[in-house]
Amino acid sequence: MCDWDLINKVWAKVEEDLAGNGQTVLLRLLEEHPETKAHFPKFKDIPLGQLTSNADVKTHGNTVFKALGDVVKQKGKHASNLQALATTHINKHKIPPQNFTLITNVILKVFAEKFPGEMTAPAQEAFSKAFKAICSELEDLYKKGGFQS
Numbered sequence: 001m002c003d004w005d006l007i008n009k010v011w012a013k014v015e016e017d018l019a020g021n022g023q024t025v026l027l028r029l030l031e032e033h034p035e036t037k038a039h040f041p042k043f044k045d046i047p048l049g050q051l052t053s054n055a056d057v058k059t060h061g062n063t064v065f066k067a068l069g070d071v072v073k074q075k076g077k078h079a080s081n082l083q084a085l086a087t088t089h090i091n092k093h094k095i096p097p098q099n100f101t102l103i104t105n106v107i108l109k110v111f112a113e114k115f116p117g118e119m120t121a122p123a124q125e126a127f128s129k130a131f132k133a134i135c136s137e138l139e140d141l142y143k144k145g146g147f148q149s
């Protein structure tokens, strides 16, 4: 079982600057896993150094974190949220499923750095468990959706 209440407590802190926190995560993803940049039509031809001040990155960070917040707030009853994400990321954006593991690992790292007060050991454990479950559910949906890379 995931401790969704603990996760939501940290998420309230994340929401104090949802776009800024989403932006930090996206930039860290692109920095630590440069191959992911090719998946973003809006960013793929822009050097990483210029993306730090790119308004579209912040806007997309907000979009991603809004959707992830919607998942977190379901406290485990997120099947329809994940189905919607899987459908667009399979068919429209064509994102291989292992990228969800990359981004959720980056999120864990960024939160531990930015929110040391909230990301206690139990909170880190709760996020880690929840993200593993979410990634594995997405992988199942990708299999059902017949994802072809």
Ligand code: HEM
Pocket: 036, 039, 040, 041, 042, 060, 063, 064, 065, 067, 068, 084, 085, 088, 089, 092, 093, 095, 099, 100, 103, 104
């Ligand atoms: C926490 C995991 C993620 C969440 C919650 C998320 C959420 C979203 C949402 C809400 C959208 C816009 C609506 C839609 O098309 O569904 C979107 C678009 C997109 N996502 Fe994700 N996403 C995640 C992970 C990723 C990853 C790991 C990649 C690639 C490495 C990715 C690539 C894209 C692309 C390319 C778009 C279209 C962007 C554009 O407007 O140009 N996403 N995502």
